[in-house]
Every structure is written in structure tokens, then in C-alpha cells.
Amino acid sequence: MEKSPKGILIIAIMFLLGAVLTLLTGISTIFPGTPLDMLSKLNTTFPPSFNYTGYFLFIIGLILLSSGWGLVKGQKWAWWITVIIFVVGGIAAVVRVALGSINGIEGIVGVLIIAGFLFYLTRHGVLKYFSKN
Secondary structure (H helix, E strand, O other), X not given: OOOOOHHHHHHHHHHHHHHHHHHHHHHHHHOOOOOOHHHHHHOOOOOOOOOHHHHHHHHHHHHHHHXXXXXXXXXXXXXXXXXXXXXXXXXXXXXXXXXXXXXXXXXXXXXXXXXXXXXXXXXXXXXXXXXXX
């Protein structure tokens, strides 16, 4: 089996760590009163009475988990999901800057980081790694 490029391992680790945190937060939101409940209190995006938040977070966590694993295994579908995640994140960052909900410099740095990931994902060596399947 061909070794995955180091950048792919970094992205996969980020996705896997994000998946664990998102899954734990989702579970703590779905089942309040557990020791994980403190995690759901950190999520200020949705009001606590919004019951679907936990399910949404749980699904996102599963997507991140499967994508991270697929990246390590060189699965083309995982590459596509990763690209989609970064594109959506980039669009969201641009919109947030345009609406003034985040600092312009902070938003621009975020967009540049996402653009860097997308640039990396489209390099020949990375595409070659994912073309084997």
C-alpha cells in the first residue's frame, strides 16, 4: 500500500479529532444531563431548546470521521468530501466577512488557509494518491 502524503495525514488527523469533538458534543446535546453535558454548553451557535442541534452535530461528526478514515486509505470519495467541506467553509468565511460577523483580517486569514488546503488537495502527487482507487 502506498503511503499517504504527509499533508493528507495532517488533514485526516484534523478531521478525526474534529469528528471526536463533534460526536461528543452531538451526543451531549441529544442526551442532556450526562457528564458530556458541559460540551453542549460550549456550543453557543444554537439555542439549547433547539433539539435538532445534537443530531446535526452527530451527522457532521460521522461525515468527518468517515472522511478522515477515507483520506488515510486513499479513497477518492473522501477526497471529494474533503474538497466540499473546504469549499463550503471558504464560502461561509467569505459571507461572514461580508456580513461583518467576523473581523476582516481574521476572515481573510481563514479564507487563505482554506485556499491553501484546496491548492494542496489539487496538486499532482495528491491527486495521484487518490487516483489508485
